[in-house]
Structures are given as structure tokens and as C-alpha cells.
Amino acid sequence: xxxxxxxxxxxxxxxxxxxxxxxxxxxxxxxxxxxxxxxxxxxxxxxxxxxxxxxxxxxxxxxxxxxxxxxxxxxxxxxxxxxxxxxxxxxxxxxxxxxxxxxxxxxxxxxxxxxxxxxxxxxxxxxxxxxxxxxxxxxxxxxxxxxxxxxxxxxxxxxxxxxxxxxxxxxxxxxxxxxxxxxxxxxxxxxxxxxxxxxxxxxxxxxxxxxxxxxxxxxxxxxxxxxxxxxxxxxxxxxxxxxxxxxxxxxxxxxx
Amino acid sequence: xxxxxxxxxxxxxxxxxxxxxxxxxxxxxxxxxxxxxxxxxxxxxxxxxxxxxxxxxxxxxxxxxxxxxxxxxxxxxxxxxxxxxxxxxxxxxxxxxxxxxxxxxxxxxxxxxxxxxxxxxxxxxxxxxxxxxxxxxxxxxxxxxxxxxxxxxxxxxxxxxxxxxxxxxxxxxxxxxxxxxxxxxxxxxxxxxxxxxxxxxxxxxxxxxxxxxxxxxxxxxxxxxxxxxxxxxxxxxxxxxxxxxxxxxxxxxxxx
DNA sequence: TGCAATCGTGCATAAACGTGCAATACCGGG
DNA sequence: CCCGGTATTGCACGTTTATGCACGATTGCA
Numbered sequence: 223x224x225x226x227x228x229x230x231x232x233x234x235x236x237x238x239x240x241x242x243x244x245x246x247x248x249x250x251x252x253x254x255x256x257x258x259x260x261x262x263x264x265x266x267x268x269x270x271x272x273x274x275x276x277x278x279x280x281x282x283x284x285x286x287x288x289x290x291x292x293x294x295x296x297x298x299x300x301x302x303x304x305x306x307x308x309x310x311x312x313x314x315x316x317x318x319x320x321x322x323x324x325x326x327x328x329x330x331x332x333x334x335x336x337x338x339x340x341x342x343x344x345x346x347x348x349x350x351x352x353x354x355x356x357x358x359x360x361x362x363x364x365x366x367x368x369x370x371x372x373x374x375x376x377x378x379x380x381x382x383x384x385x386x387x388x389x390x391x392x393x394x395x396x397x398x399x400x401x402x403x404x405x406x407x408x409x410x411x412x413x414x415x416x417x418x419x420x421x422x423x424x425x426x427x428x429x430x431x432x433x434x435x436x437x438x439x440x441x442x443x444x445x446x447x448x449x450x451x452x453x454x455x456x457x458x459x460x461x462x463x464x465x466x467x468x469x470x471x472x473x474x475x476x477x478x
Numbered sequence: 479x480x481x482x483x484x485x486x487x488x489x490x491x492x493x494x495x496x497x498x499x500x501x502x503x504x505x506x507x508x509x510x511x512x513x514x515x516x517x518x519x520x521x522x523x524x525x526x527x528x529x530x531x532x533x534x535x536x537x538x539x540x541x542x543x544x545x546x547x548x549x550x551x552x553x554x555x556x557x558x559x560x561x562x563x564x565x566x567x568x569x570x571x572x573x574x575x576x577x578x579x580x581x582x583x584x585x586x587x588x589x590x591x592x593x594x595x596x597x598x599x600x601x602x603x604x605x606x607x608x609x610x611x612x613x614x615x616x617x618x619x620x621x622x623x624x625x626x627x628x629x630x631x632x633x634x635x636x637x638x639x640x641x642x643x644x645x646x647x648x649x650x651x652x653x654x655x656x657x658x659x660x661x662x663x664x665x666x667x668x669x670x671x672x673x674x675x676x677x678x679x680x681x682x683x684x685x686x687x688x689x690x691x692x693x694x695x696x697x698x699x700x701x702x703x704x705x706x707x708x709x710x711x712x713x714x715x716x717x718x719x720x721x722x723x724x725x726x727x728x729x730x731x732x733x734x
Numbered sequence: 735t736g737c738a739a740t741c742g743t744g745c746a747t748a749a750a751c752g753t754g755c756a757a758t759a760c761c762g763g764g
Numbered sequence: 765c766c767c768g769g770t771a772t773t774g775c776a777c778g779t780t781t782a783t784g785c786a787c788g789a790t791t792g793c794a
Contacts, residue, residue: 231782232536233503250740260784265741281740281791350606350613350622357606358629366606366634368624368642373614378622382642386624487772506750516774521751537750537781 229257235267242277242286249283302332304434304458309333311477312396312432312456318342320393323422324352326377327398329432331355337362346390348418349377365390372415379414387421395426397447401440402433404468407449409442416444423447430454438465449474485513491523492699498533498542499656499667502630505539532696557690558588560714564688565589567733568652568712571686574598576649579678580608582633583654585688587611593618602646604674605633621646628671635670643677651682656698658689660724663705665698672700679703686710694721705730 229237234257242248250268254261272279278287309332316322319342324330326349334355337343341361347353348367356362369383375398397419401409408431410416423429429452438461449472457466459478466476485493490513498504506524510517528535534543565588572578575598580586582605590611593599601612604623612618625639631654653675657665664687666672679685685708694717705728713722715734722732 228505228538230503230505230536230538230541232538233541236541259782261740262742262785263783266782269742348622350609353606353627354610357627357632362629364627364629366604366622366624366627368622368634368639371609371613371620371622373618373620376613378624383624386638517750518752518775519773522772525752 231267234259235271238264238267239271239276242284247283247285248277251282253283301434305329305332306336308432308434308456308458309336312430312454313337315430315454315456315477316341316343316394320344321346321391323347323387323390323392323395323397323426325349325396325398325419325422326352326375328376329434330396330398333396333432346387346392347377348379348383348387351376372412375412375415379412379418384418384421387418387425390425392422392426394428394430395422396430396432397422399431399433399437399446400442402431402437402455403441403449404465404472405449406445407451408446410444410446411442413444416446419446423451428453430456432456434458435461487523490515491527494520494523495527495532496667496699498540499630503539503541504533507538509539530697560690561585561588562592564690564712564714565592568686568688568710569593571710571712571733572597572599572650576600577602577647579603579643579646579648579651579653579682581605581652581654581675581678582608582631584632585690586652586654589652589688602643602648603633604635604639604643607632628668631668631671635668635674640674640677643674643681646681648678648682650684650686651678652686652688653678653702655687655689655693655702657696658687658693658711659705660721660728661705662701663707664702666700666702667698669700672702675702679707684709686712688712690714691717 238248238253250261250264253264257264268277268279268284271277272284275287277284305328308329312333313336316337321344324334324345324347331349331351334345334352337356339360343361344363344365345352345356346365346367348369353364353366357364367378367383367386369378369380371377372379397408399408400411403409408419410419431452431454433455435458438457452474454475454477455469456477469476494504494509506517506520509520513520524533524535524540527533528540531543533540561584564585568589569592572593577600580590580601580603587605587607590601590608593612595615596617598617600619600621601608602621602623603609604625606627609620609622613620623634623639623642625634625636627633628635653664655664656667659665664675666675687708687710689711691714694713708730710731710733711725712733725732
């Protein structure tokens with residue numbers, strides 16, 4: 223489109239600050255590569271920013287001027303940490319320029335946060351939290367599925383949502399799931415929710431389920447999809463080996 | 479097609495502003511090429527716009543006037559505090575069992591947080607942030623408008639969103655606004671955004687605009703609604719009295 | 735200590751900038 | 765119709781800013 227997609231000097235400094243606040247640190251070499259300028263220019267940028275008190279200059283790059291994040295609560299931290307790890311593993315299954323369905327749920331929100339930038343991904347979701355997690359980050363296009371929001375699941379459900387979902391064709395989908403079984407497949411608690419997940423799965427090439435340990439032993443009321451619909455499963459590394467073998471035997475790629 | 483497709487100077491400045499709000503930056507060289515004028519003229523335009531506080535002049539072009547990150551806690555906090563107060567005032571205009579449209583925007587997010595519980599309100603919004611602010615609280619039903627999310631606005635826009643909005647009839651609507659004028663009414667920067675706000679206003683009985691001080695002196699490119707469409711205006715208490723009188727004269731109820 | 739990466743400084747070059755000036759177009763009054 | 769004022773524009777000039785490279789000093793790590 224534009225003749226020059228060159229980055230303005232001051233704009234670059236702003237982007238550096240943005241990266242700094244997101245990652246907590248920046249590396250001079252990486253920045254030089256990313257913005258396609260010499261390391262000297264980056265050094266000058268960092269020096270200016272440090273002079274304004276906006277960052278702390280260190281050998282090799284810069285750090286946040288303030289302490290990045292206070293340590294979170296301990297108990298809640300552990301479950302969140304697990305979801306974060308599972309999310310990161312699941313995120314690695316996503317390729318460049320793919321269209322991905324992300325269902326509502328705290329685990330899927332963690333996945334959304336873990337998705338890499340600059341991959342030209344299109345994220346389709348019925349959950350405001352997921353949308354917020356990726357909105358505004360570079361290389362993301364976000365499509366929101368509307369409808370009535372169910373406070374229990376934190377996402378839109380209902381016929382209107384399903385109709386919108388049917389307009390989409392995706393490469394990958396990440397349905398939230400209430401229970402999982404190596405023989406019968408995916409189970410959910412709610413009728414409307416079930417139909418939406420089914421539409422989601424049908425519209426996608428591959429299906430990935432991220433299962434926290436509790437999902438592997440739970441049971442639910444509505445059958446959502448057979449185990450054959452599942453292509454990838456992401457679970458904690460301390461999961462029972464025989465259980466995993468049963469999933470592999472059903473043709474599911476298991477990731478730890 | 480007129481024979482002269484020459485762009486008027488002031489018109490050009492408006493178009494530059496539009497591009498600026500669309501892309502977050504403008505490059506002087508590109509603009510000169512696009513409008514077929516010398517870079518000197520572009521520089522003069524940018525200088526004028528910057529003098530009006532509508533953009534931030536930088537070497538090579540211009541950036542959005544908005545502060546990229548909070549330079550100091552005080553200023554940003556003060557603005558947040560102001561929005562919180564304005565939000566609370568606006569929230570008092572909402573009655574029991576009403577259906578209300580809430581547009582995207584940080585001020586409207588503050589409004590959503592300030593809405594009272596247990597009032598059987600139905601909130602219709604195109605913004606994930608607004609949805610999250612009220613989701614799960616007692617006495618709220620939330621309807622999400624889907625569509626492609628615009629990262630600059632923080633909400634869904636486009637024809638799909640508009641179609642969903644047209645299915646709704648609301649008591650009250652809170653359109654976000656880029657600029658406000660006691661004679662001409664509401665102004666916005668983006669075409670698609672304009673159409674959505676128009677649909678929103680038409681579908682609602684009353685229209686409330688929450689205007690932070692900067693909106694009252696700013697100017698924008700797209701006319702969104704006449705002043706007669708406005709029923710309530712919420713502004714800071716230190717706003718110029720003669721300005722408020724002009725709004726009251728136009729039949730707008732002003733709240734401080 | 736030795737080595738490689740990183741840093742700061744000085745310098746040359748190119749791009750962008752501001753200013754002054756002249757040319758042109760538009761507008762209202764005589 | 766003419767004429768002076770104003771606004772806008774492009775050009776020339778000297779100035780400022782940003783950049784990359786070269787060189788030597790410094791830092792971190794083994």
C-alpha cells in the first residue's frame with residue numbers, strides 16, 4: 223500500500239517502550255534486527271529513553287524502570303501456572319497465517335495470551351476475555367462472535383452465535399470441554415454450549431483440546447463430539463501413562 | 479467524477495487526520511505523494527494540526543497525540559478518576575429493567591463498571607472490555623455484538639456488527655464520540671464507526687454522550703448525528719458555562 | 735587472564751526541517 | 765472591471781536530525 227513502510231524514529235522508540243512493557247526487557251541485537259536498523263541507532267534510542275526515565279539501561283539491552291510485576295498469590299498461582307504452560311504448548315501447534323477458533327474458558331484465555339505475535343493469525347472467539355487477550359497485538363485479526371453472554375461460561379452462546387460461527391472456516395479449533403473420555407470423546411454440561419462447540423469443530427480442519435487434570439476424570443451430561451473428531455490433546459506431564467496410551471490408540475496426538 | 483479532483487487545503491488536513499487515526503501514524507513523504515503536493519505543504523499541515531493538539535509532530539511525519547504510556551502516574555490517574563466520576567453520573571441516568579447500548583471506549587468502560595447491580599439491565603455492546611466489566615454481576619444480561627474487532631477502537635465494527643445492532647431496540651444508548659459541537663452535533667473519525675453509531679442511536683429512545691474535556695474542543699472528520707439526536711450530555715463540572723448554555727439551548731439535558 | 739560481545743565517541747552523509755521569497759489563485763470593495 | 769489583501773503553494777537556502785561506520789574503551793564470561 224504505502225510506498226514507504228519505514229518506521230519513524232520516534233515511533234520506533236514508542237514501539238520499543240511497548241515491547242519493554244510487555245516483555246519486561248528488550249535486547250538491543252533483537253531490536254536492531256526487527257526494525258532493520260543498526261545497533262547503534264537502537265543504542266541511541268535506549269539511551270534517550272533511559273534519559274527520560276522510561277527504562278533502565280543495562281548491558282545488552284534495557285529493562286523496565288520499575289519492578290515488572292509483583293509476585294502473584296501462591297495458591298491460585300499454581301493452577302494459573304499450569305494453564306499458562308498448557309497454553310504455551312497448545313500455542314505451538316498453531317502455524318503461520320492460520321484461522322483459529324477459540325472457545326470460552328480460562329484455559330483458552332491462557333492459550334490466547336500465549337499465542338505468538340507477528341504470525342498473521344485470525345482469532346475467532348465467542349469470549350470477550352479471549353478477544354481482549356489478543357486485541358491490539360501485532361499480527362492479530364480478531365473476529366468476535368456475538369450473542370447473549372452466559373455468565374457461567376464467560377462467552378456468547380445461542381442460535382445467533384452459532385449462525386455466525388457457521389459463516390467461518392478455520393484451520394484449528396480449541397473447544398472448551400467439561401469432561402473427556404478416551405472412548406466416547408468430549409462431553410459438556412449445557413445444551414446450547416454443546417451445539418456451538420459442534421459447529422466449531424465441524425468448521426475446523428483440526429481440533430485441539432487442552433485438558434487440565436480434573437477434566438480427565440470428570441463426567442458431564444451432553445455428548446459433544448466423538449473421540450475421532452479430536453486430533454490433538456494437550457495435558458499435564460504428570461498424567462497417568464496408561465490413560466495417555468488409550469488416547470494415542472484412538473488416533474490422538476498427545477502433547478505434554 | 480469532476481474534472482478537478484483537486485483537494486482543498488482544509489479538506490486535506492481532515493483526510494490526514496483520518497489517516498492518522500486509522501494507522502496511528504503518518505509519513506510526510508507518503509502524504510506528499512498521495513495528495514500530489516510538495517512535502518513543504520504537508521509539513522505546514524502537520525504543523526497546524528499539531529498546534530491544535532490534534533497530532534504529535536515527529537521527525538519524518540506525525541503520530542497520534544495520545545500519550546503512548548503513562549509518563550507519570552498522576553496525569554493518567556487523574557483522567558481515569560475523571561472518567562470514573564463521569565461514568566457514575568451517566569450510570570444514574572439508567573433506569574430499572576432498561577435495555578442499553580454501550581459503545582466501545584475507555585469512558586464507556588468506566589460507565590459499565592459504574593452501573594448498579596440488581597436492576598435487571600440488559601447491556602448490548604460491541605466491546606469485549608465493556609462486556610467483561612458487567613459479565614457475571616447480579617442483575618445483568620449481556621448481549622455481545624460480533625464482527626471484526628478494530629484494535630484502535632477496541633470494539634467490533636463493520637456491516638456484520640451493524641446488522642446485529644439493527645435487531646435490537648434499546649431504551650438508552652451511549653455512543654462513544656471523537657468530537658462534539660453544540661451546533662453540528664457528534665463527530666467521529668472513521669466511516670464504519672460512524673455508521674454503527676448511527677444505527678445505535680436510531681435504535682434507541684434516548685442518547686447519552688459522556689464527553690471528557692478534550693472532546694469539547696476537538697474536531698473530527700465524519701458527521702455522525704445532529705445535535706437534536708442528543709438527549710443527555712455528561713461533562714466535567716469545570717466546563718465553560720457559556721458552552722453548556724449553548725447545549726442546553728439546543729435541547730440537551732446537561733449533567734455535571 | 736584472555737576473548738568476544740557490547741559500548742561510547744567522532745565523523746561523514748543523507749534525509750528532513752524551517753524560513754524567506756516569489757508566483758498564483760481567490761475574494762471583496764471600489 | 766479593476767485592484768489590493770489574503771491564502772496557498774513550490775522553490776532555494778542554510779540548519780538540524782538521524783543514521784551507519786570506524787576506532788578504541790569497557791564489560792561480562794570462561
